[in-house]
Amino acid sequence: MKLILLSDTHVNYDALYAVISKYSDADMIVHCGDILVPHAHVKDKVLAVAGNMDSWQEYPFEQTIEAEGLRILVKHGHDLFNGYAPDYRAVARYAKKRKYDAVFFGHSHIYYDGTVDGIRLLNPGSLWKSRDGSVRTFMEVTIENGTITAVKKTALDLM
Numbered sequence: 001m002k003l004i005l006l007s008d009t010h011v012n013y014d015a016l017y018a019v020i021s022k023y024s025d026a027d028m029i030v031h032c033g034d035i036l037v038p039h040a041h042v043k044d045k046v047l048a049v050a051g052n053m054d055s056w057q058e059y060p061f062e063q064t065i066e067a068e069g070l071r072i073l074v075k076h077g078h079d080l081f082n083g084y085a086p087d088y089r090a091v092a093r094y095a096k097k098r099k100y101d102a103v104f105f106g107h108s109h110i111y112y113d114g115t116v117d118g119i120r121l122l123n124p125g126s127l128w129k130s131r132d133g134s135v136r137t138f139m140e141v142t143i144e145n146g147t148i149t150a151v152k153k154t155a156l157d158l159m
Helices: 013-022 088-097
Strands: 002-006 028-031 046-048 062-067 070-075 102-104 111-116 119-124 137-144 147-154
Touching (some): 002 013, 002 119, 088 102, 088 111, 088 119, 119 147
Parallel strands (some): 002 028, 070 102
Antiparallel strands (some): 111 119, 137 147
């Protein structure tokens, strides 16, 4: 299964639609919130959750993906940590209590790929503005035989 994981596109609509166009062959495009696009414009193309800047009525607070025997939580993360100080342990604790194997999340605008307390955590960063001074990022994720592989992509990959 091939997924494109992105978050915090905010007002960078060009990047969002470039991802949708370029990766139309992906099994799923997953957006971890702060999409700021009406759900009707992307509902057939993107699985998305609400970020702290999104309309709570349009997007669910969390979603679950089940693939290759894994339970993956998709959420923005603003309820678990301050945007400038990602608390990876809090994200892992939240997922572990709910029996998830992995979490796809955003909010920090900082790319992260790691495992904390046995929970795989993936944050694609932001295609709008990075908070760690790096380039704007997203992820290409492959799930095969119960293993998650993530590849860092940048806005340059959309050109």
